[in-house]
Amino acid sequence: MNYKNQLFTILFIGVISTNCLAQDSKQEVLNVVNTFFQTMENKDSMTFNSLFLENAYAYSVRQQGNTTLVRSSILKASASKNTLKERLREEEITVLIKKNIAAVWAPYDFWIDEKHSHCGYEVFTLIKRDSAWKIASLTYSVEKDSCKQ
Numbered sequence: 001m002n003y004k005n006q007l008f009t010i011l012f013i014g015v016i017s018t019n020c021l022a023q024d025s026k027q028e029v030l031n032v033v034n035t036f037f038q039t040m041e042n043k044d045s046m047t048f049n050s051l052f053l054e055n056a057y058a059y060s061v062r063q064q065g066n067t068t069l070v071r072s073s074i075l076k077a078s079a080s081k082n083t084l085k086e087r088l089r090e091e092e093i094t095v096l097i098k099k100n101i102a103a104v105w106a107p108y109d110f111w112i113d114e115k116h117s118h119c120g121y122e123v124f125t126l127i128k129r130d131s132a133w134k135i136a137s138l139t140y141s142v143e144k145d146s147c148k149q
Contacts, residue, residue, distance in 0.1 A: 029126055035051060051134065057138075108120060
């Protein structure tokens with residue numbers, strides 16, 4: 001094998017390896033987000049709370065007339081007796097990862113006791129710490145009028 005072929009082979013393997021690692025990291029991040037939804041729906045508060053960094057915050061943003069209302073709270077399991085179900089719209093998920101920081105941006109739908117409640121956009125920020133991805137913050141909009149049913 002000549003020098004050019006060896007160089008091409010090394011570069012090709014490097015590109016494939018990097019792409020595979022990026023896909024693995026993307027799946028790891030999405031697994032944390034999907035576990036967030038599953039544990040919320042199953043009322044598994046122990047696992048739910050283990051997904052977050054200490055003092056992780058949630059921010060909700062909703063429009064009320066010309067005013068933007070922003071509420072914040074520490075992320076923790078809900079004490080709601082209702083069945084809460086939330087899902088991202090798979091076809092519109094964006095995952096960005098740079099080293100130990102990741103963001104997941106996607107539209108979502110939310111149901112309470114099997115009745116569609118609202119939709120919006122959600123942004124998860126994650127940090128990789130001790131080889132595990134943890135949710136650092138969650139920001140979401142609450143919309144009732146623009147939902148796809």
